[in-house]
Amino acid sequence: MANKRYASFFLFFMMPFSLLHKSYPQLVNQSSDEHQILLELKKHWGSSPVLGRWSSNSAAHCNWGGITCTNGVVTGISLPNQTFIKPIPPSICLLKNLTHLDVSYNNISSPFPTMLYNCSNLKYLDISNNAFAGNLPNDINSLPALLEHLNLSSNHFTGRIPPSIGLFPRLKSLLLDTNQFDGRYPAEDISNFADLERLTLAVNPFVPAPFPTEFGRLTRLTYLWLSNMNITGEIPESLSSLRELNLLDLSSNKLQGKIPTWIWQHKKLQYLYLYGNKFTSEIESNITALNLVEIDVSANELTGTIPDGFGKITNLTLLFLYFNKLSGSIPPSVGLLPKLTDIRLFNNMLSGSLPPELGKHSPLANLEISYNNLSGELPEGLCFNRKLYSIVVFNNSFSGKLPSSLDGCYPLQNLMLYNNNFSGEFPRSLWSVVTDQLSVVMIQNNNFSGTFPAQLPWNFTRLDISNNRFSGPIPTLAGKMKVFRAANNLLSGEIPWDLTGISQVIEFDLSGNQISGSLPTTIGVLMRLNALYLSGNQISGNIPAGFGFITGLNDLDLSSNKLSGEIPKDFNKLLLSFLNLSMNQLTGEIPTSLQNKAYEQSFLFNPGLCVSSSNSLQNFPICRARTNINKDLFRKHIALISAVASIILLVSAVVGFILLRRKTHLQDHLSWKLTPFHVLHFTVNDILSGVCEQNWIGSGRSGKVYRVYAGDRTSGGMMVAVKRIWNMQNIDNKLEKDFLAEVQILGEIRHTNIVKLLCCISSSEAKLLIYEYMENGSLHQWLHQRERIGAPGPLDWPTRLQIAIDSARGLCYMHHHCSPPIVHRDVKCANILLDHNFRAKMADFGLAKILLRAGDDESFSAIAGTFGYMAPEYGHQFKVNEKIDVYSFGVVLLEIITGRVANDGGVYYCLAQWAWRQYQEYGLSVDLLDEGIRDPTHVEDALEVFTLAVICTGEHPSMRPSMKDVLNILIQFDRKSTRIQGSLKHAVSDETTLLES
Template sequence: MSTAGLLCLLLCLLFPSSSSSADELEILLNLATALQSSLSSSPFASWTPDSPLCSFAGVTCNSNGSVIEIDLSSKHLSGELPLDSICQLRSLEKLAFGYNSLHGILSNGLSGCTGLRYLDLANNQFNGPVPDLSTLVELRYLYLNNSVLSGTFPWGSLTAMTNLVTLSVGDNLFDSSPFPEQILSLRHLNWLYMSNSSIGGEIPPAIGGLTELINLELSDNTLTGEIPPEIGNLTNLWQLELYNNSLTGRLPVGLRNLTKLELFDASMNNLNGDLSELRFLTNLVSLQLFMNGFSGGVPAEFGEFRKLVNLSLYTNMLTGPLPQKLGSWAEFDFIDVSENFLTGPIPPDMCKQGKMKELLMLQNGFTGEIPATYGDCKTLKRFRVSNNSLSGSVPGGIWGLPSLNIIDVATNRLEGPITADIANARSLGQLFVSNNQLSGHLPHEISMAGSLVAIDLSHNKFSGEIPSTMGELKKLGSLNIDNNKFSGSIPDGLGSCTSLSDVNMAQNFLSGEIPPSIGSLPVMNSLNLSNNKLSGQIPSTLSSLRLSLLDLSHNLLTGPIPHSLLVEAYKGSFAGNPGLCSSEAVAITFRRCPSTSHLSKNTRTFIICLIVGIVFLMTLLGIFLYMHRKEEKRENYSLKEESWDVKSFSVLSFTEDEILNSIKPENLIGKGASGNVYKVALPNGKELAVKHIWRSGPPGDRRSGYWKGRRMSSPMLGRSAYGKSREFESEVETLSSIRHVNVVKLYCSITSEDSSLLVYEYLPKGSLWDQLHMGVGGGGKTELDWDARYEVALGAAKGLEYLHHGCERPVIHRDVKSSNILLDEFLKPRIADFGLAKIVQTDGSKDSTHLIAGTHGYIAPEYGYSSKVNEKSDVYSFGVVLMELVTGKRPIEPEFGEKNDIVNWVSSQLKTRARVLGLVDSRIPDPLREEALKVLKIAILCTAALPAQRPTMRSVVQMLEGAEPCKFVRVFIEKDDSGKAALVTEPAKLT
């Protein structure tokens, strides 16, 4: 070889190829172009063509100048990752883009990264399946968790990765599969994260062969069977997570071998037996076994665990005492052993290191006094020991702990006062001390606990006056001090507590007048001042309140009862006040107030006698006519032979006979508790819906409310057949006064002695229930896309908003559900079926107020403790409908588990982003899932457990309008009539 040739060869060996460097530079610059960062200081700022590529931020090169690592984790990146291009970097060993917002489908371009040892694409927003990984034979670390990946995971690709150390693929939307056996051959694994990855079946015993594992996480799956004893072979385990599966049986023998275990969570399973296998795990830091069926005692050895800071054993069947040294060694964080059968004293030193945040021990059999040591636990946020047998006084310091947001010591045997320390309780939101023997005056310093939302002092021995400064508690929503010995007057300042919705001061010794300021409280829902010594007149301001409960009985009130309170709903609300009177004749009997009329006594007596006589004669005449008509009835019954009364509410384009002739079996389209529904096709082409309601059951039907003159009760409805008459009258009264585009239109009512007909507009697409869950309607199958579902949600919300806020008197529907939302030919919704509706403060009949109205799955929780409800119950039911629209699920599904409904199910899924996204109906395209989640958030607000925490329907409409799906725009160029080009835009539907 010539000298020149040798020199050229030497230069090629000493210096990398300039063309190779240029190729890698181009690849990196293309990557920077494809991605965007929301950081003010972009990670791509140093990625410039005139800079050495090995100086790029996040890029590492080898000694030859070739790129071997790209690490851009947690850089707030978005865009689609060009893997095909990246994998042309032949020396690449590490690719890390975790914790960003990358999206799109992962291409099979990964197959080119054959030298890759580290791959991290976790915590992004990809969609679609995981590509084939079989060429990544050098891979040691694989992170794909929480990236919204779906489809079937290519488990077979793992068999070639014999050196894999970390496998993290949890929190995705993979197809269900049994535990993948391919993993069992990866003998070098030390980190296996497969939580929430749709793994079912049993944990294979061969998992005991992965002896290098230090972390094993299989939570949030559908695993069944027992925990295999072979898991005891994993002696290097530091963390074992098995929670929220369907595992059964006892903790396996051999679990004691996991002496390096620090974190163990097997909660929310069906495990049973005792905890004896755990007494050897002295390195435990966190132990969570709640919501299982464990029994027996808590091992005494737990009291000697020097690292234990978290202990959660609630909702089991554990018995006996807790170790008294429990939590005294380390910086103990929290304990929750609620809902067991534990006894003995509370361990005194769990806050010995001054770090404890939660002490939750409610619903057990603990005895003795509350240890005074907790009065110095400044970090404590939740202190709940209710429903036990504790005695003695509450340590004074507990009342004033600065971080505490709940004190719950209710239902014990505690004595003594609430001390002035409560002035320091600046974070306290809930104070529950009911059902004890607490006594003394309520300190005026309580007004300095400005975060208080709920106070319950009921059933104690408190005395003295209610502090006049209570009005300073601006956030207070609930005040229950009933069954005590409070005296003096009700503070006028309570009228400043604008969030107050529930007040119960019954069974005390309160005196003086009722402050008129109470009537100005905007959200007041329940007011009970009964069994006191209140005097004076009932303030007229109470007339402005919309109360579900009002009780002023058994006081010393005098004077006239305000007119608007003289309704059947408040019939017993004024009993035991002999000084009250009524200024007019009403259904509720009260002494008439002194009249200002100058008529003589004889004249008044004559008028009263005349009125009584007329009423008596009219009653006799009515009875005679009724009996006469009954006698004239023929044995064979038909609708046309009855005498009908037509009451129209708009101009009619049909006759009575056209309706009656159509009430026949072939036109039946639905059945309900209150009657049958028929479709009526008129000769002019118009279609109507007719509800036929039998007031006493069809003639000849022995199951009817009347049979041969005998009154019977309906086992289905739980009330007499008279109730159907009331339902009919309620529906007519409600609908006849309503005019709204989103409320079904009532044309007329046609009534007879034994039955009634309501004639509505006909909605051809049936109900929302049909469209969501049956895929059918009156007009055939229709697939509801997200735009249609959103419009249904908004329209139905506007209908309910009108009922609650737009009518002269608010209307509570009381049976809001998807089957009562009907759809026209354009899928525009109408609120229907007002058989249970209640006009606030006017319809308070005994049956309606004590009827559990509504449908299982939609009923608000307050029905469990109060039959008198308000508009917020409709809001809850509407929230359930919103959840149906988003998830596509019925309110009650077998998959939710026994005694669970859609509200509980949705709540249980709010743990990871992947699980939240998984709530969205699979029929909704991926690009629209974020839009659907906006509506799901509104649904969660609507279904808050406490009515006061739910928004009004007016607020719901505003929130829904703010959640309108993004409108994508198509842009194109079009020539006008003159031939001139113009830019044209129009909405483009996203599919």
């Protein structure tokens, strides 16, 4: 009996092993087949970081990188970032149990891979961030019905999204952003997904249409990214049913009206991005969305005050409200937020002081509040937690000493405090070599005092302390310094002789100090130097011949010093646009290349200088060769010289008296009328005294332009640009109209991308327009005169793109936000000016016209503008509307992209026609691009902007886009500086990270 029970137990126990033995050959065969399929996959795609480690000698393919197995069979392939180029092979679906496929972030350029229809168990498909192109197939629903995750983002898919996209019953994640889909939003189809949790349609050129109200049915959504897709109208109330939302991004659309109350009262919302729309009215005061982590509602038209309710959102890390019309003070409660790291409120109308506790209770890292009316002192605990890396508070009315927490704020990288009323000693620890992060310090136009250490930190790239009260010797400069400005301080001692450490410097300004000693003979090592200003010091000795090595030198001012000796002959090698050696003790012959009228005012009050002939510079004697003469002849010469000197003395006295009377008359402030458009810290006399030839920097269409430092340290002086239009008896009526047009337009405009007109000064003799000074000149210089201005190299693509966007913003404001609209009529690279950060502003409005009746063309009796930029209808019909600016801007884009000048079209007459023919005959290729932007990472974007430029320069005005549309398109390419990456950064799963583009 026992043996029988034992036998039964043995049979029962051994049964699974028997079954396993029968199925084992099948498993072995399947494993062998999968092994071979994977090796064929490696052979098809070639070597890559992961596939290179797949070995044919190893049978354990389930341990290979990128492979996931379940119960010994392959169920997942994850091969992102492998530089694949070839399409997905059909053999991949021979892996019958494959449920997960990820080949994102490769270079696959093929149509949609319909061979995946045969992967019958596929649940997860990610082919994002490749170069897949063409239309999505109408039968895309032939993909397995088991599909839960479909990611097609960041490719080149075009056309409409087919209705069949809505036929996946289990789909939880649909990511279609950053393609070129057009047509209408697939609202009705997508709204059928009962289980959908994540949806992205952003950055696609859909036909403008109102917000899809149907999306209110997607009640399980946690992630909704719909930016840059031409949504119009208001946010519908139906979206209030999306109670599970964690992220809502509707930025860079055409939304308007009020931000709905339900958004500010959402219980689960953490990330809110609504920037770049037209939302108006005030922000909801009753804020109960207390789980918010990031808020960005910048670049709208919001009014009213900042709600105190923001101070209750204890998880808030980021608060962006910049470029709005907010007023009032910043609530003190904001300073108590425990997690706040980044606050940006610049370009509003805020007043009062900063929250006194700001920075003390949170890891504050970035503070940007420039262009407001804020006052008082910076909070004492601003860098209390030692996380602060950027302080941008320029153009306010702050005063007092800097907070003690900045002393030793070692993470600090960027300090921009200029144009305020700060005083006291600047923290010496910020000059310390230990502070190896700090690279940009711009504190000009304040009342700081203090001294420098022996050597500045290696990491400094830009230092501007002009118009303060710093004293002591000049520090040794070394490292990455590009710009050093210390004009109008109390610095003394000699210029350091060792200049090898700053061989990359572009601008060096020590004018208006107490510098003594001689110029370093090592000056020639500064071969990238573009501008050197040392006027108004006590520098003596000879001018070093080393200047001849600085072939890119554009501006040189050594005036009002004690320099002696001859001007080196090496100056003949230089192509200077501005030179001032006046009021020194120089002798000898002026170098021949400088003996022309361009430098007529460059050598005044150097009685020992002479010229080679009477046909060169006036008021200088002719140089004579030395000869041996007898004493009698010598006496005769002495007598003759004495007689001539007496005559010259008499004539000089008379001329001097006349000039003195003329100068007195010119500077008689009672005869000048000042019309201010902003708060000024200078007087009429400050401007008039600076309108002289040594300050001349160029000529516009209707007058000369001067660079003038106006005001003094105590009153907050500043560098300005002065355009002078003479108004003598033979005044040209056209110039008079230009003057009135520019004053009328610029005096009323307030926009960050339009050059600011500070005031107007006029008299019976002359008219002056005083602008903010743009330090980097014009876009034309940087594109076409790089050698002349000493540019270290061509502008890179991100800088060019930002310049294009800034310029487009200025024109968009004129066309779409001014009432009545304004047409510039002379858009060109020379009228796009660049500040110290290469941010662009539109300038020279002498040709601008206001369209008195919106939508009407206006006719003019004469053509005005610049050859190469004028739209064809403007030259033939004298018709003016906003589309002539769009044409001109298109030419500017072509210059930015190709590096060619506007009227350089060869046999095709102009650049616009050349571009059109190239586009028609040869299509898009890297050969179209300027050599400075042929980096493979930017070629694609640059060529797409080239296409936009061709569209803008179309012959028919009705076919050109509006400036608003142009701006929206350009913003799409600004992927590194927009919030596209930021909005994806905070997703709640690893899948979201793969979406970053």
